[in-house]
Amino acid sequence: MTGVTALVSKVVESHHRDKDQLIQVLLDLQGRLGWLPQEALTEVGRQLRVPVTRIYQVASYYKAFSFAPKGRHTIKVCLGTACHVRGAARVLEKMETDLGIKRTETTPDLKYTLETVNCVGCCALGPMVMVDGQYHGQISSDKVSPLLEKYE
Numbered sequence: 295m296t297g298v299t300a301l302v303s304k305v306v307e308s309h310h311r312d313k314d315q316l317i318q319v320l321l322d323l324q325g326r327l328g329w330l331p332q333e334a335l336t337e338v339g340r341q342l343r344v345p346v347t348r349i350y351q352v353a354s355y356y357k358a359f360s361f362a363p364k365g366r367h368t369i370k371v372c373l374g375t376a377c378h379v380r381g382a383a384r385v386l387e388k389m390e391t392d393l394g395i396k397r398t399e400t401t402p403d404l405k406y407t408l409e410t411v412n413c414v415g416c417c418a419l420g421p422m423v424m425v426d427g428q429y430h431g432q433i434s435s436d437k438v439s440p441l442l443e444k445y446e
Contacts, residue, residue: 301326302337313342320353329360365400365407367445369393370424374413377420381434385421386410388435392442406445 305322309315319338324330330353339346353359371377371386390396393406400407414422419431423441430441 296333298327298331298333299337302334302341306338306341311342313344316342316344316349316352317356320349320359324359329363332361363400363404365405367405367426368407368409368424370409370411370414371397372412372414372416372420372422372424373410374417374420376417377413377422380420382421384435385423385433385438388438389423389442392439406442 302323305319305326308322309319316338319342320330323334323338327334335349335353336346338344339349353361369389371382371389373382373386386397389408393401393408395401395406395408397408397410411424414424414429416422416429416431419429421431421433423430423433425441425445433441
């Protein structure tokens with residue numbers, strides 16, 4: 295039994311092998327693995343007796359799930375209206391340049407994942423950037439490099 299198979303068994307068992315708990319099983323697996331590899335999804339399907347196509351439908355519907363490894367640090371740039379009019383696009387461009395990746399990508403060293411969000415609810419402080427759940431307000435493109443240095 296591989297490590298992934300054993301982990302899937304443990305998670306599926308903790309949810310009483312209930313196929314109605316599919317989303318929670320996937321959330322738990324992603325929490326432990328950091329992403330949802332194909333091997334894990336196939337094993338979930340086998341153990342819950344749910345077609346793998348159905349599992350992919352569910353996992354691809356929710357933005358919370360990832361089919362690729364994520365970086366140790368997740369950066370989210372708000373592109374909501376208030377942030378946008380205050381320069382969020384320039385902040386995102388600078389992030390992409392400094393990190394050498396585009397939005398939705400992860401750096402090759404798995405250090406950073408760059409994402410965008412529609413709104414973080416802090417419109418008065420825009421442009422907003424979240425790093426690992428920490429909010430950073432009034433970010434301009436010249437503040438991007440120093441912000442990233444904090445997470446080196």
